[in-house]
Every structure is written in C-alpha cells, then in structure tokens.
Amino acid sequence: MPEGHSVHRIARQIERNFEHVPVAVSSPQGRFAAGAAQLDGHEIVQSKAVGKQMFLEFDHGLWLRVHLGIYGSWDFAGDITTGRAATASTTRMGQTNQSGSNAVDAEASQSSIGAPRLTRVRMSEQEQVEPDAEIFPPEPVGAVRVRLLTPTAVADLRGPTACEVLTIEQVDAAIRKLGPDPLVDDLAEGEERFTAVVRKKRTPIALLLMDQSVVSGIGNVYRAELLFRARQDPFTPGKDVSEEVVRGLWRDWVKLLNIGVETGLMLTRDGLTPRDQAKARRSRADRYWVYHRTGEPCRLCGADIQMQELGGRKLYWCPVDQG
C-alpha cells in the first residue's frame, strides 16, 4: 500500500534512529522468532530502500528484507528524530491519514523545547505524528512481527507481506530483479534501462508501470496519475508508446518520487494556487487527477473518469484526454 516514496522515508527514519547502536530484535507476535534471534543484539550499519522494499544490513553480514504489502506499517516511538528536529514522541509511518498532515509538518509544530518526551510516528502511505504520554518502551499493539529496540527508540513492524533474513548474495539477487529506482540508480542510466525495456514489450503501458522489474516503486496511485499527466492511453502497448513519452514518464516519476519523499504525500497535481495546493494536501478527494475518481468529471475536460480492472488492479483514466 505504501508506494516507493514512503519506503524511502521509512529507511531514512531507521537510518536516523537505529544505526550504529546495538538493537534488541524480537518478534512479539512470534512469527518471526527464528529470524529475530539471528539479528538480536547486532548493530544496523546500513538502511536502504529500493522501490517498495527495504533492506537493513547488520554488523555481522546478515540483512533484514521487508516488504509492507498492502497494509503493513512501521510504528516508531521514543526519542525519534524525524529529520528536522529532535523530539521525543511516537511516530507512526504507515496507513492513510485523512487529515493529510505528515510527520515533518506535525513535528515542526511541536518541536519546541519542553515538548512531550514521547513521539509516535506511523509510517505507511502517509504519516502521523502524535505526542504520546506512554511509558517507554510502549507495549506492542496488535500483531507486531518485528520489534527493533534501542535504549531510546523503538520500531514496530506489523502486517508485512515479506519479512526475512538474507545473506548479501540473496540481497543482491533480490535487487537485481528490480527495475531502476530514481533514488538508487543513476538517473540517465535508469532512463535508458526503462526506455529500452518498455519499447520492446507488447504489454500495455499501464501494466508495465506497475511491473517492479521494469521500474521500481510505482504503485496504483502513481501509475494512474503519471499516465494522466502524460495524457497517455493506458492500454497502448509499450512498444507503441513514443520514445519521447516513455522518457517523459521516467522523468515525471523522478519528479513525483522526490516530491513524495520530501512531503510524505503523493502530490501529483502541480500548478495549483496555494489555496488549492493546501486543499490537495488536506483531502484525498482533491488530491488526484484520476485516481479513485470513477464517474467524476475530469478536472480538465469534464468527461467521466473511467475505471476498469487490469491485471487484478483498478485502473483509472480520462477517456478523452488519454484517448
């Protein structure tokens, strides 16, 4: 459910608060007990995101691979730094939060001296920061697959699709299967790889954008929005999409991913007035061009936004602007 931007934010959060200190690794839920025992007591030396997957390297050469899937999330609590100011609260980075507020904004508003000593951050698609009076460390809530605990910070992982211990060879193999990620790979090389693969395939461009071996990190929201922004018919086979449009899709993904990592939100409409920009941040209904807007009028031409299931996922598009 989190698309690429949130996984990069989570990796950075772990980098800030969990690297280079011994980490107690446990599995309160029990399902990851054996894996946790392999990592327990070691230091995290590297935290890296590639597409929608996160890889944590421990000091004895083993790695933890996590994929959040459709409803996985990380909860952070304790003395959490969210990249702008050091506070102590609970931060949850994970599920949707309708207010549209994000970790950085919330933090900025409460980071004065004397702020509550516990912060809670939930990281998934969007983020929520709240002051929290709980005793540290807080009791695990729900089915916590993995808990990372240092003397001052805790991270709880719930509901992941994938969570496993890997060797470096296995990590390399996993990353080799993934298409280019603008925040990992050289941008020019990434553009060439993406363009070459797309222009060889008969598969509809809408499916290629969701294929993590073609390009990393794009999910259902970004897919629909990127295609609208390019005014591209989603059903056109990759090989029939003009090279200019294919390169444009990559460059637009680079742009949207950077905005997403910066803001914690999937902001896909630019050129808005400051007032409309604020509205788009606040409510999902105003945020997107076509995603989740079946039957509503296109924001440009007024035509009904269409929806069709493709490859098991819902695809949204404007039949006129993308026709």
Added chain:
DNA sequence: TGCCCATGGTAAT
C-alpha cells in the same frame, strides 16, 4: 458498530 475495501506481493494450489 460492523462491513467493505485498499497505495501488493508471496506462496500454496
């Protein structure tokens, strides 16, 4: 309050 759906991907069948 209870039901449905969701920003995926894995693994069993």
Added chain:
DNA sequence: TTACCCTGGGCAG
C-alpha cells in the same frame, strides 16, 4: 488462480 497478511479508513445503518 486463490488465499493470505490481519490493519485502518470510509461508510452504511
């Protein structure tokens, strides 16, 4: 192809 992961928001009642 289907079940699973088993959460949280939206919405009907």
